[in-house]
Amino acid sequence: MSDILAIYPGSFDPITNGHFDLIQRSSRIFDHLIVALLTNAEKQPLFSVEERVEMLEAVTRDMKNVTVDTFSGLLVDYAVKKNARAIVRGIRAFSDYEYEIQMALTNRKLQPKLETLFLMPAEEYAYVSSRLVKEIARHGGSVKDLVPPMVEERLSRKIVSTIDEV
Numbered sequence: 001m002s003d004i005l006a007i008y009p010g011s012f013d014p015i016t017n018g019h020f021d022l023i024q025r026s027s028r029i030f031d032h033l034i035v036a037l038l039t040n041a042e043k044q045p046l047f048s049v050e051e052r053v054e055m056l057e058a059v060t061r062d063m064k065n066v067t068v069d070t071f072s073g074l075l076v077d078y079a080v081k082k083n084a085r086a087i088v089r090g091i092r093a094f095s096d097y098e099y100e101i102q103m104a105l106t107n108r109k110l111q112p113k114l115e116t117l118f119l120m121p122a123e124e125y126a127y128v129s130s131r132l133v134k135e136i137a138r139h140g141g142s143v144k145d146l147v148p149p150m151v152e153e154r155l156s157r158k159i160v161s162t163i164d165e166v
Contacts, residue, residue, distance in 0.1 A: 003031035006086040013045040014151050018125035026088045037070045059148045076111040087116045
């Protein structure tokens with residue numbers, strides 16, 4: 001049997017401890033995991049693609065079977081190009097499930113051999129989202145336990161520089 005490659009896609013703006021938890025756990029399940037950063041020109045992220053890749057590479061540096069990559073377009077097309085057999089998606093709440101099941105079923109229709117696996121984050125990260133982290137940081141709150149330390153520092157600098165530009 002060949003190695004099983006999985007893809008964990010997302011925007012990771014920024015990576016949270018919930019994302020990191022899913023990366024760690026997925027890296028133990030699959031032979032190889034690609035953390036795939038979706039580049040979407042329609043969104044206005046806080047961090048550039050390069051900054052997000054840099055942060056993802058820094059926090060996954062010690063995980064030998066994890067690589068970071070970027071993609072645009074359809075996830076299933078990217079997965080076929082990479083010879084992936086699975087997509088990993090995180091689900092925090094029932095509201096996530098409704099969206100994710102629709103995407104998983106659509107992806108299955110487009111690429112029947114590609115499986116989607118849903119993982120729940122550890123309980124302490126079940127409420128954490130990148131959007132929430134950015135909102136807390138913009139209002140001067142602490143995100144210490146919500147993101148990796150390096151991301152906390154980068155987020156703090158980015159928020160200050162964004163405020164200085166206004």
